[in-house]
Amino acid sequence: MTGAIPAEWPYGAAFWQRLGRSIMDVILHLGAHRTATTTFQHYMRDHSDDLASKQIAFWGPERVRGSVTPGLFRRSTAPKGRNLAKRAEGRIRLFAAQAKAQGIKQLLVSDENLLGNCKQNIRAERLYPAAGERIARVSAAFGGQVRRIVLTIRAQDLWWASACALTVSRGHPVPSPTRLANIAHSRRSWRDVITDLACAAPGAQIDVLTFEAGAGGCERVLRAALETDVPTDTRKRWLNRSPDLQSLRAALAEQGSDPELLPDTLGRWQPFTAEQTAMLRENYADDLHWLFAGAEGLATLTEDTCPNRAETYLPSGAFTKGQRDDQGQIEGHVAQHR
Template identity: 45%
Template sequence: MEIILHAGAHRTASTTFQAYLAGNAAQLAGHGIGVWGPTRTRRGLLAGVNGGPGAARARGRIALNLEAARRDGVRWLIVSDENMLGAPRANLREATLYRDAGERIARHVAAFGCRPRRIALSIRAQAPYWESCLAFAVMRGHRLPDAALLDRLVTQPRGWRAVITDIAAAAGGAEVLVLPHETYAGLPETRLWHMAGHAVLPPLTHAREWLHRRPDLPALRGALRDRGADPARLPGGQGPWRLFDDSQRAALEAAYRQDLDWLRAGADGLARLVQEDWAGTFLVRQKEARQAGTTSAARRETRGQAHGTDEGRVA
């Protein structure tokens, strides 16, 4: 049984991917694919993994569940929980990207008692990543960010390259697979295809449902109003909340380009970037399979909030 850890990151359509897996659980099981998503991992299964007196119990609990999966005929086990990396609130509090990612992944790898086949990570341009995190923080009652926090987020030196390097060092030899959000956000079936090593063609059902999108400006103004704050503190308009000025956005975009260039150049052998031509290969194979009558073409085009280019699928 191959174990694939999908470690997030947050705000990279991980909820959409998890909902796709849950909606197709029965069909995936028929292909030998098992799924442990947040509804399972956050209800005690991974409790104690990150240290403390519960670590030994966590290893035993995971071992029992792994053995049950093997008996059920699972060939590929997808464990999807972006909290393996940490939490967005910690990123905002420390003004850095997943400072403890390496330590946390190392603990999860150890808890499973065997080397995962691969660890999948989605990355995203930093400007919309931070803006999405901040929008959700404000919706949940946090104060509006000030200029000092925005400046720290722009100038902090830790980018995705550092996060990936830490994960690779902790992976125990597992392949680290990197899927850019800008390409794969709206393609959960393609993500799964790569995670399972191209062994099966995943279903298309529930593949176009987009969930947990970040709140737009009207929603944020409503949240401020509901808790007695002045909604006029936010800009007018209907679209996404853009917090960074042009120079800040340019700096964040340059940092992301450097990370992508490093990945395209081979990432020092630490990780593999899944590039756009692989998505095209998958779609061709899906089309061939549908024409042969082996794959359901059922599709739903519903999504969450009205989608725009900032959060959207640009593939």
């Protein structure tokens, strides 16, 4: 025989690259919410021309929600029998084909609502319960071209507190003590979200960053997404920060709700009891331990050794952990379960 059958066929984008076919890589920046995603998206828009000169295109929430994904997550059929999800898939493939025809080599899609939204999480009392199904639809719509997924995670006690503050400021009810207790006792953690993403897009490499290590620094996130030199963030903004208790009480009064539902103090609102906060922190510690141990090959934890948000560049001591690094693998991996 003159050839051999490969032990494992490459998946998705890697398959066509192995054959020498030039394609456009799709990179999904999924947030999560409350990890400085708005700041990152403004940074990307500021540098869109610079990135375009490097054949990198950016789709932010305005485009994604306005013209790209509407209908993608709807199961109902519109009047006249039109399948909204199928139409959305066709629209995504059309826009992606247009970008590729313009010479784009990397398409970065950034929209935290692709995972779901904070209101849905609070109602479900769990972290992104439909993340797997939603990203599976996104991956299918891009025809297997999703090469990388970037996710920033945050300590659950602070993430849920920020999510509650955001939803209350936008007119949603203050979560009841029962709901808060159910959230604190939920066993669904970032590990489950990441596992769902790996199953939904098995051909994609998943890079995880922690909000605490760099407070969502824009350059740090973009470097993880593109693995190349990135524009310097000179503006150092921090947009869409959580409103404090004073602002939330004022918002409740303006909405016609009772401000007494919130503590009459200053600073950050922490809706959980000390015991509930400890439970949520323990869940996050378990998540980080799993990620440091290699995440069963499903994801790579990208770390900063210096947790200073004002740093312009990733410190020279930065490193990554994950099964693909231990084994010297460069291409994307296939999700595995144990």
